[in-house]
Amino acid sequence: MLIIEDLSKQFGGLRAVDHVSFQVNSGEIVGLIGPNGAGKTTLFNLISRFLSPTSGRIEFDQKNLLEKKASQIVQLGLVRTFQNMGLFPYLSVLDNLLIGQHPEFSANFFQIALGLPEARREERARIEQAQALLRSLRIEALQSALVSGLPYGTQKLIEIARAMMSQPKMLLLDEPVAGMTSAEKEQIKKLILRISENKNLSVLLIDHDMSFVMELCDRIIVLSFGQVLAQGTPEEVQRNPAVIEAYLGEEARHLVETGKD
Amino acid sequence: MSEFWQYGQYIVGGLAAGSVYALMALGMILIFKTTDIVNFAQADMTMFSTFVGYAVLTGLHWPFALALPAAILAGFVLGIVTERLALRPARNAPVISLLITTLGVALIINAIAGFIWGYDTKSFPYAIGGGPVILGEVRIKRQDVLTFGVALVLSLSLFAFLKFSRIGIAMRATAQNKLAAQLMGINVHRISAMCWGIGAAIGAVSGVLIAPVISLDLNVMVSVMLKGFAAAVLGGFTSLHGALVGGVVIGVIESLLIAIPVDWVSQFRETFVFALIILVLVVRPHGLLGEAMHRGT
Amino acid sequence: MRFSISGSRWLFAAVIVILLPFLLPGYWTYQLSLAGANILAALGLNLLTGYAGQISLGHAGFLAIGSYIAALMTASLGGGWFWAALPLAGIITGLTGLILFIPALRLGTIYLAIATLGFGAAVSQVLIRISVVTNTYEGIHVPIPAIGSIPLERNIAMYLITAGLVFLLVWVAQNVIYSKLGRAFIAIRDKELAAEAMGISLPRYKAYAFVLSALYTGIAGALHAHIVGITQAEVFNLGTSIQLFSMIVLGGLATLPGSIVGALFLSLLPELLKLLVTSQNYYNAIYGVMYGGLLVVVIIFMPYGIWGALVRASVRFPKLRKFFVGA
Numbered sequence: 001m002l003i004i005e006d007l008s009k010q011f012g013g014l015r016a017v018d019h020v021s022f023q024v025n026s027g028e029i030v031g032l033i034g035p036n037g038a039g040k041t042t043l044f045n046l047i048s049r050f051l052s053p054t055s056g057r058i059e060f061d062q063k064n065l066l067e068k069k070a071s072q073i074v075q076l077g078l079v080r081t082f083q084n085m086g087l088f089p090y091l092s093v094l095d096n097l098l099i100g101q102h103p104e105f106s107a108n109f110f111q112i113a114l115g116l117p118e119a120r121r122e123e124r125a126r127i128e129q130a131q132a133l134l135r136s137l138r139i140e141a142l143q144s145a146l147v148s149g150l151p152y153g154t155q156k157l158i159e160i161a162r163a164m165m166s167q168p169k170m171l172l173l174d175e176p177v178a179g180m181t182s183a184e185k186e187q188i189k190k191l192i193l194r195i196s197e198n199k200n201l202s203v204l205l206i207d208h209d210m211s212f213v214m215e216l217c218d219r220i221i222v223l224s225f226g227q228v229l230a231q232g233t234p235e236e237v238q239r240n241p242a243v244i245e246a247y248l249g250e251e252a253r254h255l256v257e258t259g260k261d
Numbered sequence: 262m263s264e265f266w267q268y269g270q271y272i273v274g275g276l277a278a279g280s281v282y283a284l285m286a287l288g289m290i291l292i293f294k295t296t297d298i299v300n301f302a303q304a305d306m307t308m309f310s311t312f313v314g315y316a317v318l319t320g321l322h323w324p325f326a327l328a329l330p331a332a333i334l335a336g337f338v339l340g341i342v343t344e345r346l347a348l349r350p351a352r353n354a355p356v357i358s359l360l361i362t363t364l365g366v367a368l369i370i371n372a373i374a375g376f377i378w379g380y381d382t383k384s385f386p387y388a389i390g391g392g393p394v395i396l397g398e399v400r401i402k403r404q405d406v407l408t409f410g411v412a413l414v415l416s417l418s419l420f421a422f423l424k425f426s427r428i429g430i431a432m433r434a435t436a437q438n439k440l441a442a443q444l445m446g447i448n449v450h451r452i453s454a455m456c457w458g459i460g461a462a463i464g465a466v467s468g469v470l471i472a473p474v475i476s477l478d479l480n481v482m483v484s485v486m487l488k489g490f491a492a493a494v495l496g497g498f499t500s501l502h503g504a505l506v507g508g509v510v511i512g513v514i515e516s517l518l519i520a521i522p523v524d525w526v527s528q529f530r531e532t533f534v535f536a537l538i539i540l541v542l543v544v545r546p547h548g549l550l551g552e553a554m555h556r557g558t
Numbered sequence: 559m560r561f562s563i564s565g566s567r568w569l570f571a572a573v574i575v576i577l578l579p580f581l582l583p584g585y586w587t588y589q590l591s592l593a594g595a596n597i598l599a600a601l602g603l604n605l606l607t608g609y610a611g612q613i614s615l616g617h618a619g620f621l622a623i624g625s626y627i628a629a630l631m632t633a634s635l636g637g638g639w640f641w642a643a644l645p646l647a648g649i650i651t652g653l654t655g656l657i658l659f660i661p662a663l664r665l666g667t668i669y670l671a672i673a674t675l676g677f678g679a680a681v682s683q684v685l686i687r688i689s690v691v692t693n694t695y696e697g698i699h700v701p702i703p704a705i706g707s708i709p710l711e712r713n714i715a716m717y718l719i720t721a722g723l724v725f726l727l728v729w730v731a732q733n734v735i736y737s738k739l740g741r742a743f744i745a746i747r748d749k750e751l752a753a754e755a756m757g758i759s760l761p762r763y764k765a766y767a768f769v770l771s772a773l774y775t776g777i778a779g780a781l782h783a784h785i786v787g788i789t790q791a792e793v794f795n796l797g798t799s800i801q802l803f804s805m806i807v808l809g810g811l812a813t814l815p816g817s818i819v820g821a822l823f824l825s826l827l828p829e830l831l832k833l834l835v836t837s838q839n840y841y842n843a844i845y846g847v848m849y850g851g852l853l854v855v856v857i858i859f860m861p862y863g864i865w866g867a868l869v870r871a872s873v874r875f876p877k878l879r880k881f882f883v884g885a
Contacts, residue, residue, distance in 0.1 A: 048755055074757035086752035088745050090812075095741050103757040105738040109766060115733045123737060166757070299668075301800075347854045354861030357613075361807045364800060365853030372846020380842075483796075487675075494672050532683045535676030 100165030279512020285489025310465030336465030602774030611747025616678025624776030651776020810863030
């Protein structure tokens with residue numbers, strides 16, 4: 001589904017992303033981990049087209065993503081969430097979800113401004129769709145609530161719900177469970193598993209909670225100083241000495257190596 | 262007069278006006294950096310303070326050396342009172358609403374000034390009379406020399422104050438991070454009030470310096486404020502040094518535009534200056550010396 | 559909270575509005591017409607600044623353009639052309655909104671504000687220059703709108719026309735706000751990047767915002783010219799832009815009723831003050847202090863505008879809630 005090939009991004013003298021290559025296949029949940037500053041968010045910004053790479057290729061669903069602008073990727077089926085909340089604080093939950101379907105609205109400016117029936121009909125239909133999604137998540141009661149008044153965990157949940165509205169082929173989740181309680185993280189984990197199975201959705205996520213990532217992901221990619229340090233299943237990655245060294249330092253690696261069975 | 266010296270004449274003339282714009286800009290940027298509010302009342306505060314100086318000069322017949330401090334004091338008081346009575350009670354309002362507050366303050370000051378001093382234009386006496394200073398073939402009015410000198414001294418003092426004095430450092434801290442400053446024990450309210458006082462006082466100085474040239478009435482300082490604004494923008498709205506550069510650039514360009522013999526150009530001077538600003542902003546949004554803001558990342 | 563004007567309320571308001579000119583002296587009809595034009599201009603500005611987050615401090619420029627286009631048409635072709643002049647003025651002004659759209663794409667908030675300031679100043683200067691050249695410095699006299707060749711009674715006709723347009727354009731604004739357009743505007747205002755990530759094309763929607771806003775304001779300008787009977791470039795200056803801006807802030811940013819309330823408030827207030835203050839000597843001073851003082855005080859006690867305060871009050875006093883319709 002997503003192919004990153006030899007991708008690099010340079011800021012002056014700094015190589016934020018350095019010849020990174022990996023793939024995310026249909027229906028896979030892939031975790032992107034690495035120490036702070038490893039280039040994970042830059043990578044996300046490249047994929048969601050807020051930045052252009054210095055070199056390399058990005059292919060999504062067999063299309064060259066580098067030809068697209070940031071506002072065009074939703075229509076291709078790729079949706080991203082934001083680390084520090086991409087919900088619109090002064091819009092209601094319902095309105096936020098409706099924005100999630102923004103490209104689907106076909107009514108044009110005049111139809112909307114003049115209140116023509118096609119526009120009204122479409123709006124009503126989409127509202128019902130959004131309400132259905134809220135119902136399935138059991139938060140229909142919140143639909144009119146202003147997002148800024150909701151608890152943090154609920155906001156993050158809604159951001160994922162919004163991402164689902166456009167029936168994407170792949171989700172880019174930027175720290176979806178940061179700052180949540182274990183119970184909330186569990187809820188999100190189950191949600192991601194459920195939607196990934198039901199819709200054969202691919203997921204690429206960044207997070208710092210190791211147990212969350214290891215339990216949820218089919219595969220893990222470890223980034224360090226802009227380069228791919230290791231790729232593989234959670235078990236493989238956990239045992240990889242280079243990974244241990246990057247996170248815990250050289251002595252830890254030594255300890256693990258000598259203590260290995 | 263040869264071409265070179267002619268241009269030199271215009272440039273020098275522009276420097277004096279430019280110093281005034283620079284001072285205006287300094288005052289407004291100081292206020293903006295510490296309290297995040299653009300002081301739309303700057304023109305009226307300046308006007309009022311200048312009128313106070315005028316009253317001292319022509320009413321009491323005291324010398325300029327006393328009129329200037331009187332104006333500065335008036336400005337200082339206006340600034341502090343505005344912060345205390347109009348802005349602090351409204352500190353929970355969104356910034357955009359506070360712009361309206363400064364407009365309201367401007368209207369009030371304007372109305373009171375009109376009541377006290379009337380609506381006709383007054384002619385403001387020059388601080389320094391006498392013949393022009395002559396450098397080569399360029400004649401410089403003594404007032405212009407004074408203006409430039411005062412502006413220079415004032416800005417340097419301000420920079421020194423901000424860099425070395427305790428209050429100055431507290432101001433810079435507040436400007437960078439209000440919360441952190443509060444946590445470190447800085448009385449942010451008092452610092453804000455002081456910034457408003459100083460910002461308005463600097464405006465007062467610029468008003469007194471330019472009043473002899475453009476005369477004094479209720480609305481004459483508005484265009485000076487706008488150019489000060491433009492100077493601030495040109496220099497990058499958050500840079501104090503930029504204000505100086507911006508002011509000088511605008512003053513000189515404005516002066517040079519007078520030199521162009523095409524009739525409609527000089528009439529459109531103000532528009533030209535604005536057009537220049539917009540051009541700069543489109544090409545380099547953070548001005549000459551401001552901090553760049555990046556998208557994404 | 560969402561304020562949707564339901565059918566019965568439209569009717570109620572319409573009846574009152576139509577009856578007013580027959581109950582009030584002609585002077586107040588005139589003032590109300592002007593207030594109505596201001597409502598349209600305030601709506602235009604609110605759509606751009608309150609909803610889409612693009613600050614404009616030079617909106618008087620659009621008023622001027624709309625005013626001049628309409629005035630020139632009817633002045634040279636006759637009052638019967640009013641019905642064509644009005645929409646034409648609106649459309650052309652709407653298109654000039656695209657001039658500001660270009661800096662809006664590149665500049666941050668403060669800098670855009672400066673650029674719009676420059677725009678307002680530039681339009682004003684250009685028009686003054688034109689008026690000097692065409693010898694219309696005293697202003698262009700605008701004929702009374704006519705049906706065919708029969709002139710109407712200016713006061714009442716303009717009142718009814720303005721009222722009708724206000725109803726129509728408020729309805730249109732409501733349609734726009736509670737649709738993907740309105741949501742896109744707010745998204746752009748609050749988080750441009752997230753808006754893009756949701757598929758909202760910034761250039762396209764900013765263009766919509768500017769054109770729509772300029773259209774409304776242009777129509778307001780055209781109405782203004784025909785209500786007053788004359789149009790002069792000096793009237794459309796920075797002070798006017800700032801007054802418009804005050805209307806939407808005082809009324810309530812990003813609220814439809816806020817634009818109406820704010821415009822009515824700041825249009826009719828001077829007239830009410832005139833009734834209070836009789837002595838001409840002190841009028842200017844007292845008026846200035848009261849007007850300015852009012853701005854300051856309202857912001858202190860109603861930081862989100864008059865309508866914002868009403869909305870907040872309705873949360874605490876449920877009886878007021880019946881004015882609001884849920885999402």
